[in-house]
Amino acid sequence: MRLVNFIKSSIVGILDMAQELLSEIGLVLMFLGEFLYWAIRPPFRIQETFRQLDFVGTQSILLIVMTGAFTGMVSVLQGYNAMSRYGAESLVGAATALALARELGPVLTGLMVVGRVGSAMTAELGSMRNTQQIDALLSMAVAPVQYLVCPRIIAASIAMPFLSAIFAFSGMIGAYIMSVEYLHIDAGAFMSAVRDYVTSSDVTQGLIKAAAFGLILSLVACFKGFNAGGGARGVGVATTKSVVLSSVLILFSDYLMTAIMF
């Protein structure tokens, strides 16, 4: 009987979580509609968009380079371990390049940017909500979504493909160093395999995913910040939920886009 009750309450709990998630996604989509409405109307916040581009893009480069390099090196080690069983060590460069371009680049860049930028956006906007700065904008006849949200979403959507490309590039440098210097794979074989197997459509797919992830993470971050509850606790909860929801949506949309573009 206790087991039955436990199973029942677990199922109810899972269904409640699923309902909450779907409801959140619905509200985020409505927020997307508001963004699209304001994004095409002047005044266009060019200066603010460039400021956000600097924050999202330029200030994330070092983090992305380091993450990319380590990812490339680990990919080579793991790939070599598997491929050496079939005598295909020389293809480890190509396999790493494909993984970086199509998956690891956009996804890991997205997750790193969620942690650095998404959380900051949510915290900043949540804090502005709590200190009536958003009310002040409204009272001065300035649309808060246009002034605060549009530059952030546009900047993140533009910056992410560049960051993903930098991730992949630094990943390949790490992969090359690991392959040639540590695993003694022939440099020529490494490079020619990359050239033979990686196509422009692999790169394009990765960049499209990165742009989509930029849109998703900034949309969720701004939505959570705008709707943050009261006080420091409210901002903290909103920031945590923003990171979790953005990460889940990035992984889910990665699956969807991969299935469509496969």
Place this chain on the structure above:
Amino acid sequence: MIQVDDVRKKFGDQEVLKGVTFEVKKGSISTLIGRSGAGKSLLLRHMIGLDEPDKGHIVIDGKDIVGMKTPELNKIRRRFGVLFQDGALFDSMSVSENVAFPLREHRGLPENEIQDVVMQKLDVVGLRRHTQKYPSEISGGMRKRVGLARALALDPDIVFFDEPTSGLDPITRGAIYRLIENTHVDGKITYFLVSHDISGVMAISDEIMMIHDGRIVACGTPDSFRTSSDQVVQQFLMGSPDGPISID
């Protein structure tokens, strides 16, 4: 002129505003007083269009803002300024950038003219020497003064003040009230304050309204409040925990 007519607002089962009605004369300094949690700031939010009542009307210079579409409401908002409780300055902007903000958004002036207006407004509030500081680098009283300069930047017809002296020491409170009096041009600009600082508002207001239990219970000049025989008014003026106003 501002007319608030039978404004009602409920949150769940709790009715906070139960039919608030009063009028604010053009060019006056009018103050809404009441105890904490009476609904003063909530009513102010309705008057500046941040919330909508469940019922009732708020008419500003002949136009009912309840249910008004945002573009039209924004035209009215450009004619008023708001000083929020903690100033609500933008953290990412300096003092001068905060004051310049409404000018850049709505006036389309060349930058040198914007800076002239900014310096003029900061002169009025006595903060000319702090233009490059950020809100985190100045005191609470200074933040309110910058907020006032920003509220006055577009030379508004109406200025709303939400608890302009809350959290300030007596001397700074006096300075804020003096600023409110000095910047009020008789007959030309309407000031509407929300406050529970009795001594300060009695000295500067032309008209006072008291809200209690979601309704206006008294309305008149400061002298009429001082001599009122209404027990609710007297309990509030005396600051006594004993009387018809429950402390729960």
